Amino acid sequence: MHADPIDLVHAFARHLGxxxxxxxxxxxxxxxxxxxxxxxxxxxxxxxxxxxxxxDLRSWLATQSRxxxxxxxxxxxxxxxxxxxxxxxxxxxxxxxxxxRLVAPKGVKSLPAVLKQDEVSAVxxxxxxxxxxxxxxxxxxxxxxxxLYATGIRVGELVSMDIDDIDFGSSLVxxxxxxxxxxxxxxxxxxxxxxxxWLQLGRGHVVTAGSGPALFLGRRGGRVDPRQVRAVVHRLLxxxxxxxxxxxxxxxxxxxxxxxxxGADLRAVQEMLGHASLATTQIYTHVSVERxxxxxxxxxxxx
Numbered sequence: 001m002h003a004d005p006i007d008l009v010h011a012f013a014r015h016l017g018x019x020x021x022x023x024x025x026x027x028x029x030x031x032x033x034x035x036x037x038x039x040x041x042x043x044x045x046x047x048x049x050x051x052x053x054x055x056d057l058r059s060w061l062a063t064q065s066r067x068x069x070x071x072x073x074x075x076x077x078x079x080x081x082x083x084x085x086x087x088x089x090x091x092x093x094x095x096x097x098x099x100x101r102l103v104a105p106k107g108v109k110s111l112p113a114v115l116k117q118d119e120v121s122a123v124x125x126x127x128x129x130x131x132x133x134x135x136x137x138x139x140x141x142x143x144x145x146x147x148l149y150a151t152g153i154r155v156g157e158l159v160s161m162d163i164d165d166i167d168f169g170s171s172l173v174x175x176x177x178x179x180x181x182x183x184x185x186x187x188x189x190x191x192x193x194x195x196x197x198w199l200q201l202g203r204g205h206v207v208t209a210g211s212g213p214a215l216f217l218g219r220r221g222g223r224v225d226p227r228q229v230r231a232v233v234h235r236l237l238x239x240x241x242x243x244x245x246x247x248x249x250x251x252x253x254x255x256x257x258x259x260x261x262x263g264a265d266l267r268a269v270q271e272m273l274g275h276a277s278l279a280t281t282q283i284y285t286h287v288s289v290e291r292x293x294x295x296x297x298x299x300x301x302x303x
Contacts, residue, residue, distance in 0.1 A: 005038045005049045008093055012084050021180035023156060033080035036064075050094045057081060057102050071104075078104035112253040114287055119243040120149055120254055124190070126239045131197065139202030140216055140224070141232045143194040147173070148233075148248055150191035152255035152273050155226045155248040162213035163199070168192060177274035185272050256284040 013031055016022045022030075040060045041052060061074055069077075082099045089097040115123070127142040148158060157175045165174040171192060172184050198216075208221030216224040226248075233248050244250065252273070259269050270281040 005041065005047070008049055008088055009034050009038065009084070011091075011093075012087055015087060023178060025156070026178070029076065030080045030083070033077040034084055036077070037081060049088060052085075052098055054098045054101055057099055061102075061104055074104040078102055112283070112287065113244045113246050113250055114257045115243055115246060115250060115254040117258055119240055120251070120258070122240045123236050123243065124149065126236050128194075130236075131194075134201055136202035136205040137219060139194075139198045141236070143191075143198035143202075144216055144224075144229055144232065145236065145251070146191040146194040147187060148229075148251040149255050150187040151175070151185040152252045152259075152269075153185065154252060154274075155229050157274075158229060158248070159216065159224050159226055161215040163215050164213060165215065166195060168196070175274065178276075181274065183271065183274050253284070253287070256281070257287045260284050261288050 009031065012034070013027060016027045016030060017024075037057075037060055040063065041047075041056060044056070046052060046056065057078075061078060064074055064077065078099075082102060085094070085097045085099040088094045124142075124145055127138075127145045131138040131142040144158060147153070148155070151173060153173075153175055154177070157177060160176060161173070167173070171188065172186055175183050175185055177183055203217060206217050206219055206221050211217055211221045211223070214223035218224050218228060230247050233251065234245055237243050237245055246253070256269055256273055259272075260266065266281055266285065267278065269284070270278050273281060275281045
């Protein structure tokens, strides 16, 4: 059986989007890794996927390593390859999966940069002061920041929200996460007030016939996109001296860290963040411990 690698990669891309519901960002990461692999195999004269061996895959990863690829990159590319070849075997495109014993160096989980609680308060205060002029975009920006920090949601989850995803009565927001998995996340009074301000005083000034039910809109009435949210967070953080320039994902990291520092249960934080594995959530316990260690070394006379 001739298994053209490029045709199979395109078929796999359709599978990722239609059947697994992965985000466009994740799909691009998978496809970038696989195109890299196919280019490597093609340069070695291999044009049929069924000819690829475990030795070929190991040689590819070794070449990546020699070229300076980070261990986290190697781990991701190995995972992408295993997913692709497992799918190709399951669909009958190839007879045997050569990646069954493929391993790569485990990625080193770096501790994410987080804001201190007073830095978060400061940037939210900046957003609140700006919103005092009741400009629609300032009201929106305040609501977006309050909701990002209150819930720890991803920026992609924020921009995909519709108005009816907000339940003010229960102070809950419905979130569509990775893999089209829905979850419900609570938010507090400051986020509720900011959202009410945006919906009652701001959104109506920019809404158009084409806006649909989108919760957050741009100045021309279209659904806000992740780039706009990132620009807002970076701009407002410039007003907070010495705060790390973390972006929206940094607010997610900060929310998780502050929850755990406040005594929240690890599994509750896992559910709130939408992590499939508890191991992913545990990185925030390391953040808390590292912050404690730094504070101890700075403050204790016999550290």
